Amino acid sequence: MTEPASTALDLSGAAESGPATTVAELPGRRWWRHRPRRWRRRPSGWHLVLIPASLLMVVPLLFMLGTSLSTREETRRFPPGVPGALHWSNFSQAWTESPFGRWLLNSAIVSVTCVVTNLVLCSLAGYAFARLRFPGSRLAFGAILATLMVPFQVLMIPTLLIIKYLGIVNSLPALIVPNLVTPFGIYLLRQFFLTLPVELEEAALIDGASRFRILRSVLLPLMGPPLSTVGVLTFLTVWNEFLWPLVVTSSSDVMTVQIGLATFQSAHFTDWPVLMAATLMSQIPVMLLFLAGQRYFVSSIANTGIK
Known part of the structure; x- marks a missing residue:
């Protein structure tokens, strides 16, 4: 029984009527290497710049959240740290x-x-x-x-x-x-x-x-x-x-x-x-x-x- 055309791969590429070989039958090949290109995308070098920049932008929000849950004495500490207890009464x-x-x-x-x-x-x-x-x-x-x-x-x-x-x-x-x-x-x-x-x-x-x-x-x-x-x-x-x-x-x-x-x-x-x-x-x-x-x-x- 002949394999479907969508799963067949011509190894020689010269004759259209040659024997068809499926991806699974390829020697020394890994099937996941033949997935669509979107599955094989690698992180770009820009991620090394964008991820730290995004984390840096989150710091003021985290500082505001930590201060809102602190006491007055804890806000005067240097360097600032994590509040000892969550004081929701400030809200x-x-x-x-x-x-x-x-x-x-x-x-x-x-x-x-x-x-x-x-x-x-x-x-x-x-x-x-x-x-x-x-x-x-x-x-x-x-x-x-x-x-x-x-x-x-x-x-x-x-x-x-x-x-x-x-x-x-x-x-x-x-x-x-x-x-x-x-x-x-x-x-x-x-x-x-x-x-x-x-x-x-x-x-x-x-x-x-x-x-x-x-x-x-x-x-x-x-x-x-x-x-x-x-x-x-x-x-x-x-x-x-x-x-x-x-x-x-x-x-x-x-x-x-x-x-x-x-x-x-x-x-x-x-x-x-x-x-x-x-x-x-x-x-x-x-x-x-x-x-x-x-x-x-x-x-x-x-x-x-x-x-």
């Missing part, structure tokens, strides 16, 4: 001795609102700059890109005057309005709209679809990775923002979590275990969001500029 103390829950809620409201508005407005603007031709479109897009080179410290006073004119100082809208749309989000989504084939839109136009319907039903379902990237970056930026909330808010009811963490410090004394416990709790939503959107984030960065 409850950080939660009860301050309106920490309120600060987390304020940060969540501001961050989620800014993410939604950026996804909507940046999608509309990015599609307009990528597909529509109107007078001054290139000039307007260039002006938007130019704002990326202007530091926020230069725009802080004019923005504060606008917020004061609107009468929303010391409120959550004052934290939301300056972050409703970001130039980087417009730029990133425009670049991805350019990578999509125009034939999809032309077919939808022939069927009678409007531009808004094409954007909503045809293009946006294909924009999962860039939309996820814009959402993750916007959330991280707004959640970790410190300078603007410090300038525009003064009441503890509208403070974000980053401003609230600063209240744990004083000029003469800082309770480091409680501060590290509060910091760790404030970073949990950020780490969970990044882990959830990491696959889309990496995919969008890898596909940037491919047309």
Whole structure:
């Protein structure tokens, strides 16, 4: 009985009708050497650099975790070491001795609102700059890109005057309005709209679809990775923002979590275990969001500029 063609291997390679020999019958050969190439990959030399670098980046997180579970006396030791016992009371103390829950809620409201508005407005603007031709479109897009080179410290006073004119100082809208749309989000989504084939839109136009319907039903379902990237970056930026909330808010009811963490410090004394416990709790939503959107984030960065 003849062996199947998928398992046969011609040793001579000269005659097509020669006797076929299976991999198992090859003398002096090991069957695992003929597995697909992906099973025979060896660690790259870059792993010798990337693994220690990744471990080095984990050290601050481990130090923060160890400090949050220590006592005040243990935090004053040098060199620092592992806590003798796990003091979980630092977390409850950080939660009860301050309106920490309120600060987390304020940060969540501001961050989620800014993410939604950026996804909507940046999608509309990015599609307009990528597909529509109107007078001054290139000039307007260039002006938007130019704002990326202007530091926020230069725009802080004019923005504060606008917020004061609107009468929303010391409120959550004052934290939301300056972050409703970001130039980087417009730029990133425009670049991805350019990578999509125009034939999809032309077919939808022939069927009678409007531009808004094409954007909503045809293009946006294909924009999962860039939309996820814009959402993750916007959330991280707004959640970790410190300078603007410090300038525009003064009441503890509208403070974000980053401003609230600063209240744990004083000029003469800082309770480091409680501060590290509060910091760790404030970073949990950020780490969970990044882990959830990491696959889309990496995919969008890898596909940037491919047309």
